[in-house]
Amino acid sequence: MADTNAPLLIKRYASRRLYNTETSDYVTLEDIAGFIREGREVKIVDLKSGDDLTRQYLLQIIAEHESRGESVLPIGVLTDLVRSYTTQAQSVVPEFLAMSFEMLRDGQSKMVENMTALNPMASMPGFEAMRAQQEAFMKAMTGGMSGQWSGPAASEDEGGEEAGDELSEIKKQLAELQSKLSKL
Structure with missing residues (x-):
């Protein structure tokens, strides 16, 4: 093996x-x-x-x-990446991108853990199967980014507050979904 x-x-x-x-x-x-x-x-x-x-x-x-239309990188991010090759920002961009994806990966892991730990349905029969489906869904939606990542993310100009707002919105939507699941 x-x-x-x-x-x-x-x-x-x-x-x-x-x-x-x-x-x-x-x-x-x-x-x-x-x-x-x-x-x-x-x-x-x-x-x-x-x-x-x-x-x-x-x-x-x-x-x-x-x-092929599987766009993950917004035009602004691509533009900022091109700019980073011609500016002094080139030295900090790789570190920033690596840290951004590390934070994204950690956030995804914590989100999956929280879905299990905070859910009163955890003791119900079939919950583990549903949790596995949720994890598979999250992996599919993120392109399997739960493994090691060493590539680019949003640049500081594009990702700063907007990324935080997007993450907050995702967390809010996840909480709403979790609430709906709890009611079932």
Whole structure:
């Protein structure tokens, strides 16, 4: 069995085909996206030169999802990211983005915990199945971001107060849903 804590090594051949070294088969970008959604770290290297191509392929995966209408990154965030490459903000943007997603991940974990701990229905038969469905729903809605994250989030200009307001609104809606579930 493969060590799921170690990064999954994907080798890119001269033909641009991607080879999964654990399963000894070729994979697509969508396969790699699936590994990442499952919480797996990946490392993509060029077979001939040994260059690390991970960043390039992760950006390509994001670009493909965005171009298919699966927009996660608002235009303002994308614009701010482009600006950050030409300003002195470039040095703080990566840290800010990493911290933002860390906070988002922690908030999601706490929200799922609170749904279980504060719910009087927890002792009812079938509650565990319903909770599992809620967790699956949350994972689907967030694209499985509960695994390790090392990518971008909203920039400080875009995400500051608006992100807090959005989070408050989400918490409010979740509380209303929880209240409705309790009444059932």
